[in-house]
Amino acid sequence: MVDGVSLTAHSPAHRPTMVMLHGLEDDWQSWKPMADRLGDRFHCYAIDLPWRAGGGYEWRAGGTAAQWVENALALIPQPISVLVAHSMGANAVLHWLASGTPRRVDALVLLSPFYRLASAPVDWAMFDRSLADFRTVMAAGLRARLGERAERLEPEIVSLMAEKALDRIGPEGFLSLFDIFISSSGIDLSSNTVPTLVVGGSADPGISGPRAEALGRDMPTAEIRLEDELTHFCHIEQPQRVSELVSEFLLRRLPAALEGGRRPALEGVHL
Template sequence: MNSGAPPVHELSPGAPGGDLVVLAHGLEDSWESWRPLARAFDPRWRVLVLDLPWRPGSDYRWRRQESAAGWLAAGLQRLPRPPDTIVAHSFGANATLELMAAGHSSARATVLICPLYCPPEQPVTWQVFDRARRTFDRHIRDGLRLRLGQRLRTLDEAVLDGMIAKAIDRIGPAGFLTVFDQFIGSGTLALTTVTTPTLILAGGADPTLSPAAAATLGRDMPRATLLVHEHYDHFCHVRHAVEVAEQATRFVGEVGQVAVRP
């Protein structure tokens, strides 16, 4: 395991005896993107977030040191105790999937928001590669626009286009291939062995995970609950933070009730 474990930040102190919830962000996303969701969570939860090495500005050399799942595991080891729930988005959700499939997650429940998934029966063709590249560029564009927030209104369209092009160039092939490798590898994970109750949130407006692929992912995980919302895009945890928080809170509560049932 790499010694330079990801930093941990606290977004909510929670209440004594409350659940410990840890959040794992997506590629080229910041740990701070979780703030809207954390504010909407059950206030009794202590919410910690990992600042994972695939944050914005990464040069992707972290891949040579450890896998995404390995970095996630290193971050989890820094927590005061094993988390009750892991909530993960996109690339972070795939790292979580990989960790669970290897039997290395002790969380009581998991929430995966817009994971990347390539069904085992899907051949990996150049057409799939090209489509994934277009989707990757779109996510970088949408993610940048989202992070700009209110500043977006004051930016000239040409300036914004230049910022987006610069971001895509900076990330380069290394960033895209990191995501694509995680995507095609997802279909080889031993998902049928995952016994952690898992909520999968997907969106009809998210090109990363089609409803059909989401259904296959949910089918292959024996204790998965799949919710697909047509108005959700890849960043639904930010745009619809209250809705996502309500669904996550309800799911975690139901898992807890089952766990204590005699």
């Protein structure tokens, strides 16, 4: 562990390196379905970030989300070929890109980021909508991690588990997400030169419709793929389709990176 960040890795080190960053109240293990599908071509590292499930929010006093991304990437012993990030992790990467950090990756994959329209006022109505969306997403995340077990539990039990998780997260968890959301449209992504794939669900309110169009305008290097069947937690619930989209993108943009063996692997790193 280094300054609250943890690392886990999987596969021979001679392969191109892929680093995976989770979202709020998630952890490095959520990347296993993706690593099982992409680890045959990449040496995969999954970072356990300070905003992991069950953690506290003292990390906010220790640096911005972008600075924690920088701390995490500094732990990787090899040059980074592909950086993959989900939800709040994806937004932290957007802020990291705009922070003036020298280019250190060959390609980016951002899953289910959220993006605020510059024309949308930051008012109490936005706050209330965002809080409602936060509660919905946190409950969906619990169900995604439970997987088939959620189907065997009574709906009331799953709802009670979600409420207890929200009580534990508390206002600090929501505010950390809300802050990075409202500042998303104010960062300058126009000078980014790293090939970027943005993947999400057509019904995900954080990125669908005009939000996706705005991100595409503000980040010209981004290719945006939204599909009806993808959920916010697509890396857990639809890993096969997401891996196909990532592989197709990298085959076009980084063909040399997809040469290699066939044994999947994953390493975890704890921040």
